[in-house]
Amino acid sequence: MSETKKxxxxxxxxxxxxxxxxxxxxxxxxxxxxxxxVSMAFLDDGVFQLTKGQNTEAIGVKNFSPTFxxxxxxxxxxxxxxxESLEERGLGPDDxxxxxxxxxxxxxxxxxxxxxxxxxxxxxxxxxxxxxxSF
Amino acid sequence: MSETKKxxxxxxxxxxxxxxxxxxxxxxxxxxxxxxxVSMAFLDDGVFQLTKGQNTEAIGVKNFSPTFxxxxxxxxxxxxxxxESLEERGLGPDDxxxxxxxxxxxxxxxxxxxxxxxxxxxxxxxxxxxxxxSF
Amino acid sequence: MxxxxxxxxxxxxxxxxxxxxxxxxxxxxxxLIEDGVYGALAxxxxxxxxxxxxxxxxxxxxxGDAEARGIGPAKRLPDVQSVGYxxxxxLVATHDRTxxxx
Amino acid sequence: MxxxxxxxxxxxxxxxxxxxxxxxxxxxxxxLIEDGVYGALAxxxxxxxxxxxxxxxxxxxxxGDAEARGIGPAKRLPDVQSVGYxxxxxLVATHDRTxxxx
Amino acid sequence: xKLGVVVSExxxxxxxxxxxxxxxxxxxxxxxxxPRVFFYHDGVNVSTRLxxxxxxxxxxxxxxxxxxxxxxxxxxxxxxxxxxxxxxDENEAKRQGKDSNNIAEGFRISGLGQLIEMGIQTDRLxxxxx
Amino acid sequence: xKLGVVVSExxxxxxxxxxxxxxxxxxxxxxxxxPRVFFYHDGVNVSTRLxxxxxxxxxxxxxxxxxxxxxxxxxxxxxxxxxxxxxxDENEAKRQGKDSNNIAEGFRISGLGQLIEMGIQTDRLxxxxx
Numbered sequence: 001m002s003e004t005k006k007x008x009x010x011x012x013x014x015x016x017x018x019x020x021x022x023x024x025x026x027x028x029x030x031x032x033x034x035x036x037x038v039s040m041a042f043l044d045d046g047v048f049q050l051t052k053g054q055n056t057e058a059i060g061v062k063n064f065s066p067t068f069x070x071x072x073x074x075x076x077x078x079x080x081x082x083x084e085s086l087e088e089r090g091l092g093p094d095d096x097x098x099x100x101x102x103x104x105x106x107x108x109x110x111x112x113x114x115x116x117x118x119x120x121x122x123x124x125x126x127x128x129x130x131x132x133x134s135f
Numbered sequence: 136m137s138e139t140k141k142x143x144x145x146x147x148x149x150x151x152x153x154x155x156x157x158x159x160x161x162x163x164x165x166x167x168x169x170x171x172x173v174s175m176a177f178l179d180d181g182v183f184q185l186t187k188g189q190n191t192e193a194i195g196v197k198n199f200s201p202t203f204x205x206x207x208x209x210x211x212x213x214x215x216x217x218x219e220s221l222e223e224r225g226l227g228p229d230d231x232x233x234x235x236x237x238x239x240x241x242x243x244x245x246x247x248x249x250x251x252x253x254x255x256x257x258x259x260x261x262x263x264x265x266x267x268x269s270f
Numbered sequence: 271m272x273x274x275x276x277x278x279x280x281x282x283x284x285x286x287x288x289x290x291x292x293x294x295x296x297x298x299x300x301x302l303i304e305d306g307v308y309g310a311l312a313x314x315x316x317x318x319x320x321x322x323x324x325x326x327x328x329x330x331x332x333x334g335d336a337e338a339r340g341i342g343p344a345k346r347l348p349d350v351q352s353v354g355y356x357x358x359x360x361l362v363a364t365h366d367r368t369x370x371x372x
Numbered sequence: 373m374x375x376x377x378x379x380x381x382x383x384x385x386x387x388x389x390x391x392x393x394x395x396x397x398x399x400x401x402x403x404l405i406e407d408g409v410y411g412a413l414a415x416x417x418x419x420x421x422x423x424x425x426x427x428x429x430x431x432x433x434x435x436g437d438a439e440a441r442g443i444g445p446a447k448r449l450p451d452v453q454s455v456g457y458x459x460x461x462x463l464v465a466t467h468d469r470t471x472x473x474x
Numbered sequence: 475x476k477l478g479v480v481v482s483e484x485x486x487x488x489x490x491x492x493x494x495x496x497x498x499x500x501x502x503x504x505x506x507x508x509p510r511v512f513f514y515h516d517g518v519n520v521s522t523r524l525x526x527x528x529x530x531x532x533x534x535x536x537x538x539x540x541x542x543x544x545x546x547x548x549x550x551x552x553x554x555x556x557x558x559x560x561x562x563d564e565n566e567a568k569r570q571g572k573d574s575n576n577i578a579e580g581f582r583i584s585g586l587g588q589l590i591e592m593g594i595q596t597d598r599l600x601x602x603x604x
Numbered sequence: 605x606k607l608g609v610v611v612s613e614x615x616x617x618x619x620x621x622x623x624x625x626x627x628x629x630x631x632x633x634x635x636x637x638x639p640r641v642f643f644y645h646d647g648v649n650v651s652t653r654l655x656x657x658x659x660x661x662x663x664x665x666x667x668x669x670x671x672x673x674x675x676x677x678x679x680x681x682x683x684x685x686x687x688x689x690x691x692x693d694e695n696e697a698k699r700q701g702k703d704s705n706n707i708a709e710g711f712r713i714s715g716l717g718q719l720i721e722m723g724i725q726t727d728r729l730x731x732x733x734x
Contacts, residue, residue: 005724010369012289014382016440017407018604019487020372023645026684030716034724044289045382048410051442058436058456060492060532065442089384090415090447123293127273131723132369133610134731140594145471147391149280151338152305153734154617155474158515161554165586169594179391180280183308186340193334193354195622195662200340224282225313225345258395262375266593267471268480269601278620278734285385304619334626355630362728363605363636370731372612380490380604406489436496457500464598465475465506472601474482484614486688487646516617519649522690526700531688558616558661560652560706570656574704576690 005130006037011046013135015065016056021049022064024135029067032074039129040071043082043122046135047089050081050096050114065097072101077113084119140265141172146181148270150200151191156184157199159270164202167209174264175206178217178257181270182224185216185231185249200232207236212248219254272297274365278304278372281316286371291319296326299361301353303332307341310350317347324349332358374399376467380406380474383418388473393421398428403455403463405434409443412452419449426451434460477501478596479511480589482603484519485534486527490602491520495537497600502545509596510548511538512589513581515603518556521549523578539580549581550588607631608726609641610719612733614649615664616657620732621650625667627730632675639726640678641668642719643711645733648686651679653708669710679711680718 009028015021031038042050049065056063071079079099086092099113117125126132144163150156166173177185184200191198206214214234221227234248252260261267275298281287287309290300300323302309309320310331320329324347333352336342343352353361362368377400383389389411392402402425404411411422412433422431426449435454438444445454455463464470479498483490498508513520525535542549551561556577557570563583567575577583593599609628613620628638643650655665672679681691686707687700693713697705707713723729 003724007720007723012286012372012385014407014410014441016437017380017382017489020645023685027644027716027719031720033717034720036720036724043293044285045385045407045410048382048441053442053444054440055442056440059440059489060496061440061489062531063440088417089410090413090419095442119292123295126293126369127271127295127298129367131729132273132367133723133729134370134372134733138594142590142593147283147388147474149305149308149339151335152278152280152619155515158555162514162586162589166590168587169590171590171594178395179387180283180305180308183280183339188340188342189338190340191338194338194619195626196338196619197661198338223315224308225311225317230340254394258397261395261471262373262397262400264469266599267375267469268593268599269472269474269603276730278623278732283387283391289385303623332623335623355626356634358627359607359631359634359636362607362631362730368728368730370733372731372733378600380493380602405493434493437493457496458504460497461477461501461504461506464477464501464600470598470600472603474601474603484646484649484689516614516646519614519689524690524692524697524702524704524706526687526690526692526702528684528688535690554658557656558658559614559649560654560656560665562654562656567654572654572656574654574706576654576704576706 004037007131008129009040010132010134011042011049012044014045014048016061020135025064025067028076029074032076038076039078039080041080041122043085047081047085052095052097068097069099072113077101079113080115080117080122080125082119082122083116139172142266143264144175145267145269146177146184147179149180149183151196155270160199160202163211164209167211173211174213174215176215176257178220182216182220187230187232203232204234207248212236214248215250215252215257215260217254217257218251271366274361274368275300276370277302277306280305281309288319290371291323294323294327299328299330299365301330301361303335307331307336307339310346311341312345312347320347321349373468376463376470377402378472379404379408382407383411390421392473393425396425396429401430401432401463401467403432405437409433409438409441412448413443414447414449422449423451476507476509476596478592478599479508480601481511481513481517481520482515484516488604490604491534494602508547510550510592512592513551514555518551518559518561521551521561521578521581522576524576535578539578542580551581551583553583553585556583606637606639606726608722608729609638610731611641611643611647611650612645614646618734621664624732638677640680640722642722643681644685648681648689648691651681651691651708651711652706654706665708669708672710681711681713683713683715686713
């Protein structure tokens with residue numbers, strides 16, 4: 001039996017209004033060292049975490065959205081974003097940051113980390129995990 | 136100018152899952168000593184605070200629902216409950232505790248403290264206050 | 271392979287129950303705990319969503335939380351089953367994973 | 373006599389904005405702050421509720437909170453006006469009371 | 475105009491304490507008075523002097539203490555809410571037989587009456603919470 | 605079966621710490637193992653020994669400490685979350701130059717790695733929060 005488990009980090013909350021998004025990201029970064037099979041799910045208000053053009057200067061809170069672009073370096077390369085959640089919020093894939101990783105199995109080609117999925121696909125992804133952490 | 140202000144305590148949250156309902160009641164009890172014109176509004180999940188038959192034994196949390204029946208002794212006698220909020224939750228006025236006060240201006244006759252109002256009336260009550268405290 | 275979903279928010283002001291239901295798969299279970307137990311109320315505006323999902327998904331309430339809030343069996347949807355904390359543990363053990371809809 | 377209402381929750385998972393709108397009176401103002409600023413997004417499922425209430429109620433967003441969340445003016449409903457913290461203070465002062473929809 | 479302010483959520487977890495801080499600064503800059511800020515519910519957690527946020531984040535408690543001392547604001551922490559959550563000043567710690575205390579300078583512990591009094595004595599009351 | 609438990613909200617404000625407590629007790633009574641409970645987000649506030657709830661209310665921290673000591677549960681408080689919120693043990697207080705500390709017996713401060721490790725080493729993970 002393999003020692004590798006499938007970990008899913010489920011993000012359903014918007015950034016800045018509460019700390020869950022930031023502290024979720026802190027878990028993912030630490031968790032990367034454990035070499036598990038990591039995925040992140042963004043649905044409901046969680047999709048707001050990945051939007052472009054965040055500027056927190058006026059509210060005096062640290063802008064952590066650039067950190068998502070560093071996830072590839074931690075081998076966190078599967079960021080599933082639910083299409084229905086985007087649409088309900090008047091958003092589309094173009095409103096999200098570009099996040100990429102270099103695929104070591106494919107001559108370090110740069111590939112997108114964000115994968116837009118349907119609600120049905122998201123349910124399938126959730127049902128395929130060993131450990132689900134909710135934020 | 137009178138020194139008496141109209142205070143409204145707005146309760147929109149259910150009891151026990153969070154502490155807001157209990158700590159709201161603590162403010163109302165302390166506030167009674169200041170002899171202001173006090174009203175309480177129960178709408179949205181706040182209507183759940185007043186339901187009959189609460190029994191918290193199994194969850195090990197103090198049942199504070201009987202305290203509402205003591206509010207009359209503190210001269211807090213206007214508990215406005217929104218009808219639409221009840222209906223959305225499958226509840227009616229009969230699902231609420233009986234809460235009464237003795238009317239000192241009417242030969243201490245026992246009268247109901249709970250007044251069921253429509254959403255429109257609730258909006259009017261809110262618009263008629265000096266200070267609105269939200270819980 | 272099946273999932274136990276837990277929902278701890280009232281469904282009237284918060285979308286967690288609906289989002290949970292929309293991501294359940296046949297054979298999953300949903301356990302309503304804390305303020306989530308209000309989702310078991312008969313005759314509410316969320317009744318339809320709960321009933322519609324019930325044929326393929328088992329819905330439970332945590333008995334202590336329901337009683338704390340005055341929601342006795344007579345007030346609940348007949349499709350909803352009741353468990354204590356020990357039944358909660360059994361549900362965790364008999365499903366392959368637990369997902370909390372916080 | 374008018375009221376400044378503040379809403380600090382995203383309207384997509386939480387009923388505070390809708391409940392607020394349903395209790396506004398003509399001449400009132402609604403200020404969207406913190407995660408409440410998402411209510412200003414154009415093309416969302418709550419757009420209709422916000423637009424419908426806008427003729428009689430003024431809707432504002434707190435600019436800093438909107439920018440933090442990447443919601444620049446181009447992404448907002450045209451009916452929504454923008455204020456800074458100083459404008460927030462003015463709104464409090466020019467209305468007779470403030471009601472927070474927590 | 476006299477403005478009263480209530481903070482109902484703890485630091486970092488919710489934005490309420492930040493928004494309230496920016497609001498109070500702006501109000502003072504515009505010439506309004508903010509005689510008191512009342513910390514209730516988890517808001518009492520703002521008053522701990524033991525907080526050590528990361529270097530690149532704002533220090534919420536220190537910001538409040540500095541503003542209060544500069545502008546003479548009465549920062550009141552609700553005693554009942556504070557006791558439940560483990561926020562104590564030196565006197566309270568002694569009274570309760572606790573070996574330690576954690577309230578920062580600039581904050582004082584007092585009763586809920588201070589909240590009602592603030593409501594009576596100010597022209598507007600603004601609440602920040604969740 | 606080995607169960608891991610996460611508590612994500614503070615005591616009294618949210619029911620999460622209570623529900624988790626009853627769940628863990630029931631799990632142990634049924635013969636399951638609960639090697640560790642991890643306190644994250646505002647959950648770290650459960651660990652303060654300075655809490656003084658009213659006499660007629662449950663004492664959440666003391667309940668956890670007693671259960672942990674009786675059953676040998678490892679109660680881990682996330683260090684990063686604790687620092688932000690002002691929860692420190694004696695060592696941390698020294699290291700940070702703080703004059704006071706507030707962590708109760710039975711709880712220990714450690715890193716987020718302990719959460720991941722718990723996820724790897726247990727058969728089921730159950731989260732209680734808001």
